[in-house]
Structures are given as structure tokens and as C-alpha cells.
Amino acid sequence: MKEIVIISGKGGTGKTSITASFAVLGGKDVVLADCDVDAADMHILMQPEIAKQEDFYSGELAVINQEICTQCGKCFDVCRFDAIDVKDGIHSVNELSCEGCGYCARVCPVDAITNIPLNVGKWFISNTRFNQPLIHAKLGVGADNSGKLVAHVKNVAKEIADEYEREIVLVDGSPGVGCPVVSSLSGAHFVVLVTEPTVSGLHDLKRVYELVNKFHIPAACIINKADLNPDKTQEIKDFLQKEKIIHLTDLPYNETFTKAMTECKTIVEFDNGEISDKLKNTWEKIREIVRN
Amino acid sequence: MKIAIASGKGGTGKTTLSTNLASFLSENHKVILTDLDVEEPNSGLFLEKKLIKKYDKFKMIPEWNKTNCSLCGNCQEVCNYHAVIKIVDMIMVFPELCHSCYACSELCPTGSLPMIEKKMGELKHYKTGKFDFIESRLEIGEEQAVPLIKQSIKFVDEKFDTDYIKIFDSPPGTSCPVIEATKDADFVILITEPTPFGFNDLVLAIETMQELKKDFGVVINRYGLGNNDIEEYCKKHNINILAKIPNSKQIAELYSKGELLYNKIPEVKHELEKIVLHLTSNSL
Numbered sequence: 001m002k003e004i005v006i007i008s009g010k011g012g013t014g015k016t017s018i019t020a021s022f023a024v025l026g027g028k029d030v031v032l033a034d035c036d037v038d039a040a041d042m043h044i045l046m047q048p049e050i051a052k053q054e055d056f057y058s059g060e061l062a063v064i065n066q067e068i069c070t071q072c073g074k075c076f077d078v079c080r081f082d083a084i085d086v087k088d089g090i091h092s093v094n095e096l097s098c099e100g101c102g103y104c105a106r107v108c109p110v111d112a113i114t115n116i117p118l119n120v121g122k123w124f125i126s127n128t129r130f131n132q133p134l135i136h137a138k139l140g141v142g143a144d145n146s147g148k149l150v151a152h153v154k155n156v157a158k159e160i161a162d163e164y165e166r167e168i169v170l171v172d173g174s175p176g177v178g179c180p181v182v183s184s185l186s187g188a189h190f191v192v193l194v195t196e197p198t199v200s201g202l203h204d205l206k207r208v209y210e211l212v213n214k215f216h217i218p219a220a221c222i223i224n225k226a227d228l229n230p231d232k233t234q235e236i237k238d239f240l241q242k243e244k245i246i247h248l249t250d251l252p253y254n255e256t257f258t259k260a261m262t263e264c265k266t267i268v269e270f271d272n273g274e275i276s277d278k279l280k281n282t283w284e285k286i287r288e289i290v291r292n
Numbered sequence: 293m294k295i296a297i298a299s300g301k302g303g304t305g306k307t308t309l310s311t312n313l314a315s316f317l318s319e320n321h322k323v324i325l326t327d328l329d330v331e332e333p334n335s336g337l338f339l340e341k342k343l344i345k346k347y348d349k350f351k352m353i354p355e356w357n358k359t360n361c362s363l364c365g366n367c368q369e370v371c372n373y374h375a376v377i378k379i380v381d382m383i384m385v386f387p388e389l390c391h392s393c394y395a396c397s398e399l400c401p402t403g404s405l406p407m408i409e410k411k412m413g414e415l416k417h418y419k420t421g422k423f424d425f426i427e428s429r430l431e432i433g434e435e436q437a438v439p440l441i442k443q444s445i446k447f448v449d450e451k452f453d454t455d456y457i458k459i460f461d462s463p464p465g466t467s468c469p470v471i472e473a474t475k476d477a478d479f480v481i482l483i484t485e486p487t488p489f490g491f492n493d494l495v496l497a498i499e500t501m502q503e504l505k506k507d508f509g510v511v512i513n514r515y516g517l518g519n520n521d522i523e524e525y526c527k528k529h530n531i532n533i534l535a536k537i538p539n540s541k542q543i544a545e546l547y548s549k550g551e552l553l554y555n556k557i558p559e560v561k562h563e564l565e566k567i568v569l570h571l572t573s574n575s576l
Contacts, residue, residue: 009332010302010303010332010334011301011302011303011304011464012301012302012303012304012485013303016489038300038464038465038466038467038496039300039301039302039464039465039466039492039493039496041301041488041489041492041493044488044489044492059372060372078394078395078398080392080393080394081393096471096475096504099391099393100372101372101373101391101393101395102370102372102395103370103393103394103395103398103399106370106395106399107399115372139466139467141466141496141499141500141503142466142467142468142470142471142500142503142504143467143468144467144468146465146467146468147435174465175302175303175331175332175464175465176329176331176332176437176463176464176465177331177332177430177432178331178430178434178435178436178437178469179435179436180467181331182433182435196548197548198547198548198549198550199334199337199338199548199549199550200307200332200334200337200550201548203332203334203337204332204334207331207332207432208332210432211432211433214432214433225544228541228544228545228548229545229548229549232548232549253541253544255517258487258517258518261487261488261489261518262487262488262518262519264488
């Protein structure tokens, strides 16, 4: 089983649309994992039927029992997250600021503070309309620990792939270079970087590649909207060559991505032209690289 | 006044709006723009700027000093993040897991885990023609954006008076970095695009802002593309649509080169005026 992760650094470069098309092309060989748990969109194109859903608990939240609390203020003194609010002499926990370190509970002289497990979201095993498993999640509003939820989604996807002998786990990653991205990269066999020829596209590609490089994962790149700025596209190609990143393909700037999305379809279903052909060839290329 | 510019989905125009709005507002106001998308800071790419000062930013992590350590294992027990572990006769620290809560250090009976500084990123203070610009940048490999965002907001609070309009370009998503970047804002602008992804993620962002009890409005970027779901949703839920930036290849091209839009495209300037009018009528 091989794990292919699709990321971009910058958001909005077409990552999810491209991943969804690859999933359709991969058919029965693929288990799909939507690891952009902050803003999960894969289900919009895949319209899956949810087969199983579970709450995800990660981290803790301090709760002060006012009946026991003597308002001594020790918790306030030790908290490094400004998570203890004091109003009219009454101490309470600011749920958004509390990072669940548990320090306050340990120093409370009357044991008035307990840590409760935090429900940070839900995760799902679903069946896409292409009859393949999709593991996805919904992070609770303002929740912490998206990295752990990403790791969980990926692990479930891998277990399913192992059990049902699917060749590929296809992972749609999140933007940025922080904890959810680190989680989606850990253990991956191959990374596909989706970028666009804009000043931010190139800047973010370089940063996310630096991270990929730390993990020593082989990487390849798709330049989306390549004709938008030919000079920038050339700059990206020079960067790819210098870093020995495989250049998979260039996709044109047009509204097929949006039109397909608006009809809740993947690009390869919606379009019979150039973009679909390029995506098919690219998917074949990726399969071949991963196989070897 | 503090204005945060956020979005659920990435790539919907946060940076475009932040840089153009900051520049436009600076014609008549004192403005400070801060890029809080510390994982991928992009605002600076669109501004002609001069560096005033660079600051290294640190987080505090414990460092094992074995001299007096009795290997009691209390540090491992009190760390809720599994960032400190005892292996045989050693204490190991995993800095990337550490939240800097100080519990292991301060509760160590022999004082064997003093807290030391570890660089997590850089904050750069720039001047552009008319306004100040702060860019914070997370070191690659550093996983937690929140501490750097927190320190950057503190820097701006301390350095710039309340008579400044403070604009914060926030990270995408709805999780902890976004909460940190928006929770002190007086007003949040959510920018989105009229596509199913844009709509889905906007609703998540709206729910987040409602949870935070924030005053917010919506800007639709690439207006004319996709469908009308966002407008219908906002109408139904009484949410203000502040502006609609048209979908245009010319805008995409200017953006790709790192150029500001409002001085070249009158429609964009007109939409910025609408946003400013809304902000002014509400307290600016």
C-alpha cells in the first residue's frame, strides 16, 4: 500500500478538485482521506453516504467546581495561557484559551479543578458515489488538535486499505506548513504539490517543499492556471528543476474547475477535453512513479 | 479599531483584500497591517517596503540539567502533551510537542528542567509608503502557529496606539490559529468565493465567528462565478454582504505579479469604498 499526499502550501490552488479527479481515476484501487479537517470539501464532490460516524476526543479542558473553589488564585498564577478569567473575585476557565495542560488542577490546594476530555470534532467512514471508501472529518468550531484528527483520519484510511487490499491511500492535505500538514506528511510515500504561477503560489510552494524535504519524501508538482503568468510559470519550472522535483503537468487557467465544482462533479466527469486528458496522463504517471 | 480578515477556505482573497484595504485606508488614516498567516505569509509580496527592524521570536521549552536530577519522573507525569519522557536514566524533551505550560519545570522537585528559549520564527517590522507593516513567519518544522500569532498581536498592541486602524490578515481554516488571530478583533471580514467549496467553508467560518460572538460581514470575491448560494444564505440569515469583487482575469493577472488592484481597477476601489463606509458608520 502506498500513501500519496496532495498539498499546496497556498490555499485555493485546486488541490481538492485535482485529488477528487485522481480518486475517480483510481477507482477501486483507492481509499480516499480528506485531511483538510478545518475546511473539508471533498464530500461536496463525492457526495458520500456516511456508513459510520464517531466523536473524536483529544486534549482536555479545565473546569472549576465553584462549590469547592476558595478563589485563592493559584490557578491564575500558574496559567501561561491567560485562560483563567477573574470577575468579581470569581475564577473561571476561558474555554477558548485553555490548552488543557492540567497545571492548574495539579496546584489547586482543594482539588476544585478537574480536566474533562475535549470533543474536538467528528470523523466519518463513508462510501463515495464511486463506491470507494472516504475517510473524512469535521473539526469542531475553534477546536485545537487538528493535527491529531488528521493523524486519526489517515490511520483509519490506512487500516482500511490494508484490510481490503487497496493499493493507494490518497490524501487531500490542508494549506499551510503547521501541525495538520506535518501530520498528513508523516509516513507518506509520495507528495504531489499543486501550485499556481502567482507570487504567493511560488512563495508558498517553496516553504511547503522545505517541509517535505525534511521528511525526505519524493515530490512532484502540478502547475495549475499555468498560462495566467508565463514568466512565473517559468520561475516555478526553474525551481522544480533546481530541486529535482518531478514536473507532472501544466493545467490551463479556465473556469472548468469552478463549473465542475458548481455542479458538484469532478473535473474528469465534467470535461472531455484537454484538462481531463492531462489529468488522466498525470494520474498514470503518478501510478507508475509510485509503483517503482 | 482592529479588523481581522479571515476566510474558511484558503485562496479566496484574504491577502488581496488585506493589502488593498490597508493601502486604501492609509490615504486618510493611520494604518498598521499585520500578516498573521504565519505559516504562509504573503501580504509582503504585494507591498513595496523598507525593513525597520527584525525580531527573533522564541517559545520557552524545558531543557534537562542532569546534575541534580533524581529521575523521579514527575516531569513525565505532569506533561499532558507527552513532550517530556523518562527513558531509563535520561529525560528527553520533544520541543515540537511542548506548549510552554511550565508545569514540568516549575513542579520539578530538584529544579532540573529550567526553561530556555527556542526560536520559533521571526517578526519583521516594515514601513511602506504610507503605513506600517508587520510580517511574522514561522520556522519550517515548527508546528504550532498560535504562540507566534499571540506574540505578534501583543507586539502590535504595545507598539501602536488605539488611534491606528489595525488590520490583521488571518490564516485560513477555522481551528486554533484562526481563533487566536480573530478573537481580539472589533470586526471580522470573511472573504469567500461563490462556489460550493467557498460556500461550505464560509458557513463554517460564520459559525466560528458566531461562537466567538464577533461582529462580522462578508465580502464575495470573484463575484459572477459559480452560483447564488452565498447571497441567498446571507439574506436568509441577515448577514451583511459588504462588497462584491468581480471575477476577472485582469485581476488574477495583476495578483499573479504581486500588484495592488484598487488603483488600477475602478470597480475594486468602489467596493473598498463600500467596506470603508460600513466600517466608518460603525465606529471608525
